[in-house]
Amino acid sequence: MTGRQHYEAGLFTAYKHLSREPDLDAIFHYGDYIYEGAGGKGCPVGEETTDRSRICFRKHAGGEIYSLDDYRRRYAQYKTDADLQAAHAAAAFLSSYDDHEVDNNWAGDEDQDATPREVFRLRRAAAMQAWYENMPVRRSSFPVAGGLRMHRRIDYGDLLRVQVLDTRQFRSGQICGAKALDRCLPMGSIPRPTILGEAQATWLEQGLGGGQRWNLLAQQVMVMPFLYPGTRGAGRTNLDSWSGYAASRERLVAAIRARNLTNVVIATGDAHQHHAGVIPSREGAWDSPPVPTEFVSTSISSGGDGxxxxxxxxxxxADNPHCKLFDARRGYQLFDISRDVWRTDVKVVDRVTSPGGSLSTIARFAVQPGQPSLSSA
Structure with missing residues (x-):
């Protein structure tokens, strides 16, 4: 599992190591394959600062991207990277998108800048067309008026069912805009907030419990509740994650419990951090019995060395006892899935701000199919 590869923030060294892993069957890319910003935005080229993560080590071509030609050019630039090419050659990608394939923190037909919806839909359509052209996805994802169908199922016999989710296109508007964190709407002010949309949520529930030994939900933003340091929007909660859509999380937990499933694992990205934890069975009660297990993978380069x-x-x-891993270095996670145990190796590289970064394994976890909890492997 891998993703979040900001071209300007660092080298794609982790992909070189990933491409050399033996016996890879697939690579789940959780999104942010490209970033939409203008060249040098946020990390000026050549600027000497004490925070090396803000130095651009290479530069996006052109300004912020809006048109289909813009998005196509950005994908072409990213795909010139030899380490990314090696990863694509090593195994099939199970690709999803997150926000930066379109625009930071977009939700449904709204962007972070309060652009008129009909205007933003044009940008989103161009971005989705370019994503479809550049990702190895099925013909059923061919873009149509209004969007595309990214969510889908991949079965590996009776061992594993992968359900790739779309947590962007069908979600409700956000309580806090990315540029107005001090002007948040009250919780509950958006009627029936959803991160998946009704049709996709029903589709997901219908696919649970299909007889496979394991159910993997491959998606973009953190499902488990989580308290961050400092102030993020309405407190210490990332409202761009499932915590901004608690009703959707409750519905997912209820669907898993209704089917008596103990074999659900969630693979997630977005956070620029490695995490591993569980989703409690009751909202607000983090010590309640766990339901699914969640692995959150860090970025390939976004955020610099970390x-x-x-x-x-x-x-x-200490604020998140249900989470057992906290590490902000770059890297990926490796899943070894057998009938009797799910093993996750957490990999990091020591640097992405200069060539030659070395790889190490910082943690190993095991999950049993009959017990949604983590143990050290």
């Missing part, structure tokens, strides 16, 4: 645990994050593990 550190295991910054000073700002020192108190975060």
């Amino acid at each position: 550190v295991a645990l910054s000073d700002e994050w020192k108190g975060v593990p």
